[in-house]
Amino acid sequence: MYVPTATRGPAATFLLGVLVVGGGTAVGLAAVPRVGTVLGMLVGGVLLGLLAKRRPLLEGAAAAVVAQLAVLAAAGVPGGGLTGALTTLGSVTTTTLAPSLAGSAAAGGFGAHLGDDLRDGLTAPIDRTDGRDHAVEAPVGDATGERSPAVASDLPSESDPDRETIRQPADE
Numbered sequence: 001m002y003v004p005t006a007t008r009g010p011a012a013t014f015l016l017g018v019l020v021v022g023g024g025t026a027v028g029l030a031a032v033p034r035v036g037t038v039l040g041m042l043v044g045g046v047l048l049g050l051l052a053k054r055r056p057l058l059e060g061a062a063a064a065v066v067a068q069l070a071v072l073a074a075a076g077v078p079g080g081g082l083t084g085a086l087t088t089l090g091s092v093t094t095t096t097l098a099p100s101l102a103g104s105a106a107a108g109g110f111g112a113h114l115g116d117d118l119r120d121g122l123t124a125p126i127d128r129t130d131g132r133d134h135a136v137e138a139p140v141g142d143a144t145g146e147r148s149p150a151v152a153s154d155l156p157s158e159s160d161p162d163r164e165t166i167r168q169p170a171d172e
Contacts, residue, residue, distance in 0.1 A: 014059045021048060021060060021063040021111075022063065023040075024047065028043070043111065044108070046112070048115060049111065051115075052116070055112070058109070069101075072092065
């Protein structure tokens with residue numbers, strides 16, 4: 001599966017993060033008012049992790065902090081413009097603002113981490129060995145559902161001493 005990735009530097013990844021995490025925050029806020037911003041930041045961080053070429057943990061966390069500050073500023077005085085937004089941000093106490101920004105940073109960074117791990121899992125080659133460095137091929141069936149002779153010969157025989165089998169009567 002091909003996953004497109006952004007290959008620019010940290011500044012471009014941060015701008016992508018502001019767009020993706022900010023968009024997720026806005027959608028989350030519109031969908032679920034109380035916890036939607038955090039969920040939106042988490043989902044936006046996952047998308048950022050999927051799109052970025054390298055681990056965008058700091059960019060995701062910083063973009064979530066910017067998105068949280070934008071939400072707080074937008075909740076200010078209606079029609080107040082930039083002055084109203086700055087007044088609102090200035091009126092929030094540090095003991096309230098710090099945990100809010102820390103939670104936002106954690107949501108954005110953790111989402112970016114999850115997205116990065118998911119991208120790595122989608123693009124990593126699949127190990128085709130059985131643990132003993134023997135290549136394993138997937139069973140191939142013909143139209144009747146029978147295994148092909150080439151694959152059937154690769155399977156261990158019934159008399160293999162390393163393999164224990166439990167046989168139950170069919171009438172139980």
